[in-house]
Amino acid sequence: MPGIDPKVLRDLAEGRTDDPFAVLGPHDGRIVAFVPDAARLWARGAQEVALTPLAEGVFAGDWPGGPYRLRAEGAAGQWEFDDPYRFGPVLGEIDEYLIGEGAHHRLWQALGAHPIRHEGVAGVHFAVWAPNARRVSVVGGFNNWDGRRHPMRRRGATGVWEIFLPGLGPTEAYKYEILGPDGRPLPLKADPVGFGAEHPPATASVVRQLGLHDWRDAEWMQSRATAQDSTAPVSIYEVHLGSWRRVEAEGGRPLSYFELSSQLIDYVYDLGFTHIEILPISEHPFDGSWGYQPVGLFAPTIRHGRPEEFAALVDAAHARGIGVILDWVPGHFPTDPHGLARFDGTALYEHADPKEGFHRDWNTLIYNYGRREVANFLLANALFWLEEYHLDGLRVDAVASMLYRDYSRPRGEWVPNIHGGRENLEAIEFLRNVNRVAYGAHPGIMTVAEESTAFPGVSHPVHAGGLGFGYKWNMGWMNDWLGYFARDSVHRRHHHNDITFASSYAYTENFILPVSHDEVVHGKGSMLGKMPGAGGAKFANLRAFYALMWAHPGKKLLFMGQEFAQGGEWAQAGALDWGQADLPDHAGMRRLIGDLNRLYCGNPALHWGDCRPEGFAWIEADDAARSIYVFERRAPGVPPVVVAANLTPVERRMRIGLPETGDWHEVLNTDSAHYAGQNRGNMGAIRAEAQPWMGRAQSAELYLPPLSVVMFVPGYGTGNGGTT
Numbered sequence: 189m190p191g192i193d194p195k196v197l198r199d200l201a202e203g204r205t206d207d208p209f210a211v212l213g214p215h216d217g218r219i220v221a222f223v224p225d226a227a228r229l230w231a232r233g234a235q236e237v238a239l240t241p242l243a244e245g246v247f248a249g250d251w252p253g254g255p256y257r258l259r260a261e262g263a264a265g266q267w268e269f270d271d272p273y274r275f276g277p278v279l280g281e282i283d284e285y286l287i288g289e290g291a292h293h294r295l296w297q298a299l300g301a302h303p304i305r306h307e308g309v310a311g312v313h314f315a316v317w318a319p320n321a322r323r324v325s326v327v328g329g330f331n332n333w334d335g336r337r338h339p340m341r342r343r344g345a346t347g348v349w350e351i352f353l354p355g356l357g358p359t360e361a362y363k364y365e366i367l368g369p370d371g372r373p374l375p376l377k378a379d380p381v382g383f384g385a386e387h388p389p390a391t392a393s394v395v396r397q398l399g400l401h402d403w404r405d406a407e408w409m410q411s412r413a414t415a416q417d418s419t420a421p422v423s424i425y426e427v428h429l430g431s432w433r434r435v436e437a438e439g440g441r442p443l444s445y446f447e448l449s450s451q452l453i454d455y456v457y458d459l460g461f462t463h464i465e466i467l468p469i470s471e472h473p474f475d476g477s478w479g480y481q482p483v484g485l486f487a488p489t490i491r492h493g494r495p496e497e498f499a500a501l502v503d504a505a506h507a508r509g510i511g512v513i514l515d516w517v518p519g520h521f522p523t524d525p526h527g528l529a530r531f532d533g534t535a536l537y538e539h540a541d542p543k544e545g546f547h548r549d550w551n552t553l554i555y556n557y558g559r560r561e562v563a564n565f566l567l568a569n570a571l572f573w574l575e576e577y578h579l580d581g582l583r584v585d586a587v588a589s590m591l592y593r594d595y596s597r598p599r600g601e602w603v604p605n606i607h608g609g610r611e612n613l614e615a616i617e618f619l620r621n622v623n624r625v626a627y628g629a630h631p632g633i634m635t636v637a638e639e640s641t642a643f644p645g646v647s648h649p650v651h652a653g654g655l656g657f658g659y660k661w662n663m664g665w666m667n668d669w670l671g672y673f674a675r676d677s678v679h680r681r682h683h684h685n686d687i688t689f690a691s692s693y694a695y696t697e698n699f700i701l702p703v704s705h706d707e708v709v710h711g712k713g714s715m716l717g718k719m720p721g722a723g724g725a726k727f728a729n730l731r732a733f734y735a736l737m738w739a740h741p742g743k744k745l746l747f748m749g750q751e752f753a754q755g756g757e758w759a760q761a762g763a764l765d766w767g768q769a770d771l772p773d774h775a776g777m778r779r780l781i782g783d784l785n786r787l788y789c790g791n792p793a794l795h796w797g798d799c800r801p802e803g804f805a806w807i808e809a810d811d812a813a814r815s816i817y818v819f820e821r822r823a824p825g826v827p828p829v830v831v832a833a834n835l836t837p838v839e840r841r842m843r844i845g846l847p848e849t850g851d852w853h854e855v856l857n858t859d860s861a862h863y864a865g866q867n868r869g870n871m872g873a874i875r876a877e878a879q880p881w882m883g884r885a886q887s888a889e890l891y892l893p894p895l896s897v898v899m900f901v902p903g904y905g906t907g908n909g910g911t912t
Contacts, residue, residue: 192220197243203336204371206323213273219251221271224336226260232268233257245336270309270354272338278306278313279343279350287317288346290560293625295568296486296576299348300381301395303357311354312395314340314362316379317561318532319347321366326351327376328362328392335365335373347532347561361392363526368533375525378483380537380565383495385471385487391526393484398576401499405506405578412511412580413632415462416658418698421795422743423785424513425461425751426704427452428478429469429492432748434763445488445497449504457508459751459778460785464505465513465583467705469498473524478705478760479515480585481522481552485569488577502578511580513636514573518566518622519586520552529553537562543603547589549596557590558614563621570622574630581634581658582626588640590615616655623656634658636700647698662699662742665690670707673733676720677815677836677895684812687736687835691804691819694741698799701742703750708758716753725837727753727773728865728895731780731858732835735897738784739821739831741797741804746781753777776864783863787856791901796823807845807882816892818844818882829855830900834892839868841891845884846876852888852900859893868893874900 192211199205200212200222212220219231224245231237231249233256239247259268279298286292287299299315306313314326324340330353331337340349363376378385382393414420430442432452443451456464468479471487479489488498502512521537523529528537538553539545545554556562573579589595594602594610605613623635637646637657648654672686708714719729730753738744749758752769768774788794797803807830808818815835822828828847834840846852853873859865874888881887892898 192242192248194243197246200246201244201336203325203334203339204323204367205339206342208339209273209341213271214251214253214256217250217252218248219256219271220246220248221258221273222246222336223258223260224334225264225332226262228261230259231256231271232259270311272351272353275307275309275352275354277341277343277350278304278352279315279348284343284346284348287348287561287564290564292564293568293571293629294575295564296381296383296398296572300379300383300486301362301393303395303397304352306352306354309354310357311352312356312360313350313352314379315348315350316340316364316381317346317348317565318364318366318536320369320534320536321349321532322369322371323367324349324532325365326353326362327365328360330356330360330362333363333376356395358395358397360395361386361390362395363392366532370533372533374530374533377531378526380528380531381486382471382484383487385484385490387490388473388475391473391483391524393487394490396487396495398495400496401503403499403503403578405503408506408509409578409632415509416511416580416632416634418658418799419796421462421789422659422700422798423461423738423788424463424465424700424743424745425456425459426465426467426702426745426747428467428705428748428758428760430475431758431760431763433766436763440763442491445493445501448492449501453501453504453508453510456505456510459782460789461510462785462789463511463513463580465745466515468515468517468585470517473522473527475760477522480517481520481550482517483522483524483527485566486572499577506578512578513581513583513634514579515585516570516573516582517585518555518569518618519584519590520547520550520554522552537565541603543597543601544593547596556614557612557618563614563618566618567622567625570626571629574626574633579633581636583636583638584619584657585638587619587637587646588643590619591639591641591643619655619657620650624650627656627658637661638702639663658698659700659743660697661702661704661745662690662694662697663702664693665699665701665740665742666703666707669733669737670718673729673835674718674720680815680835681812684810684815687817688806688809690740691806691809694804695799695801699742700745701737701740702745703737703747704745705747705758708747708750711757713757714754715750716755717757721837724773724866725895727777728837728859729835731777731863731865732833732895732897734777734780734784735856735858735899736817736831736833738788739794739819739829739897739899741799741821743798744788751778751781773864776862780858780863783856787899791829792823792826793821793829793901796826797821807884814838814840816840816842820847822847827902831897832890832892832900833897834894837894839892839894841889843879843881843887843889845880845882845887846900847884847886848902849876849878849886850902851875852902854898855901856899857893857896858898859896865896866893868896869898876902
């Protein structure tokens with residue numbers, strides 16, 4: 189047929205065309221179609237027209253206009269389908285403008301694979317950003333993974349490619365076939381904004397319909413701002429979904445999201461935790477990364493079920509008044525060939541210079557935060573989880589690696605910023621913008637920084653010069669306290685300040701006290717294994733550690749398994765050692781954690797001042813010789829709590845100063861038989877006398893059991909951990 193350049197025909201047949209919509213589909217009274225497995229082809233509408241073969245798989249013929257379908261005949265028989273190239277664009281000018289500006293906060297609504305009806309026909313709209321590609325095609329089983337079949341439409345200067353494929357729907361596996369700037373094909377790529385993925389080790393994206401879950405958490409969503417305020421009790425159970433519990437009768441498979449919705453949420457509720465924090469569940473190829481090397485940032489991992497089933501897990505938590513925090517990883521991404529690495533044949537998401545774009549510690553790539561489209565991609569991902577899955581917070585992993593250009597790099601192997609300094613100015617602005625936009629769009633959420641340096645103002649507002657996070661992990665506290673408790677008690681007198689130092693900076697940030705997964709892997713042993721001594725001494729030390737942790741200013745975080753003092757360190761390939769959980773010493777530890785949570789949540793004196801100095805005062809901070817610590821927690825309008833710790837294996841009878849006269853009831857004693865201790869204490873109460881002591885106008889004699897912490901409240905009945 190005249191009018192078609194032979195080179196264009198060859199490009200179509202060989203999959204080299206970069207503007208397929210300029211040739212294929214209806215044009216000027218003619219239809220051109222490319223169906224490589226057809227021997228004969230017809231266009232069917234108000235009439236049927238036989239199309240003429242022009243080259244291998246290329247057919248053309250006159251067409252009077254109007255909608256049509258194609259009917260093909262070949263070795264596979266006959267089949268009929270809608271021609272993707274007769275449909276107009278789906279993305280509008282606003283989408284194009286916002287994407288180009290790096291300001292599309294709901295990027296996932298424009299990019300990715302969306303089941304829709306377009307021009308009256310059901311199908312899937314695909315859109316992907318690949319500005320330097322020569323050609324982008326959607327491939328899958330629906331087109332025999334043949335990139336010649338469905339090349340996409342380039343959307344101008346934005347670098348976005350799109351196509352509507354009629355007849356497709358959810359559960360379809362797909363990838364993108366991309367020709368790089370040099371015209372050579374890249375490894376097939378998963379969708380950066382894909383909402384689902386195949387089961388690993390398969391790596392294709394899967395079309396998923398968003399919004400299928402019927403949310404019933406309106407009451408929680410309206411109240412969570414109060415529940416997550418810095419004056420509220422926040423006690424977090426950190427969990428790796430794949431290894432919390434497994435179904436041994438079925439080959440040791442991990443629990444599904446639905447199973448977790450009951451088993452995990454009931455367990456956390458019974459223990460009194462206010463939140464769960466889930467290690468990253470964005471789709472990731474390697475189990476051993478624990479999710480910290482994600483490829484599909486917009487896809488909840490299929491390992492536990494479909495996206496709507498993950499939504500049901502979040503909803504189930506909210507129904508029990510439990511918030512859900514997700515570990516989020518904008519700091520780096522893996523080099524897997526199907527992922528973001530050199531996505532369109534260039535360093536698109538990452539820096540081209542490995543001095544800026546490669547983490548040697550993790551063998552991963554670093555996002556180019558200074559590129560507006562990349563920063564927008566990550567910002568939109570944060571908003572995606574908060575909006576589509578009603579998450580209550582994001583804990584941002586490895587923030588220190590983002591803040592500093594010389595992070596874990598020797599001299600000469602990092603690139604200074606424009607001022608010659610080591611700060612990553614682009615990453616700093618990115619984090620500020622994420623926090624500013626996230627809190628503005630979803631009031632009541634929390635963002636948490638895992639930040640291990642002394643970078644100033646991590647949890648200070650952006651308008652005050654801070655990074656804008658709600659909370660920061662207190663890594664200094666964790667290192668000091670774990671170092672102290674690992675020492676034999678005879679040496680603790682020489683390291684007394686390891687415990688007291690944290691109170692000197694406790695209010696410089698809104699801190700969370702983390703005993704996280706990082707402390708119980710890679711040869712570090714379990715929390716129980718870190719404690720000195722043998723047998724009962726190990727458990728006594730650990731009970732004292734937890735009680736002091738819950739009493740100290742700062743929100744709380746404990747990694748799964750440590751609540752019952754699992755003996756071995758965590759291994760993601762298995763499950764927690766639930767066989768230990770009901771042994772007497774381990775069961776006692778679990779009861780202690782439950783009681784600590786209930787005491788912490790039920791008594792404002794223990795949580796109101798977690799992030800403000802008015803809520804804490806030392807009564808005795810200097811008794812290094814006996815390793816004794818005594819302090820007071822307080823809040824406006826409620827009775828204070830006095831906490832006394834004896835961190836040696838020697839019992840102590842002593843006098844302590846108290847802020848009020850009268851009876852003080854022992855509301856918790858870690859030596860209680862209830863926790864598998866030896867039940868030594870104060871018969872449930874002590875009485876304050878008008879005798880000045882330790883800077884207080886009144887005082888009382890008390891007994892401090894060895895390696896124990898006791899807590900007292902005036903005027904209350906005995907608590908669960910009292911002794912008689």
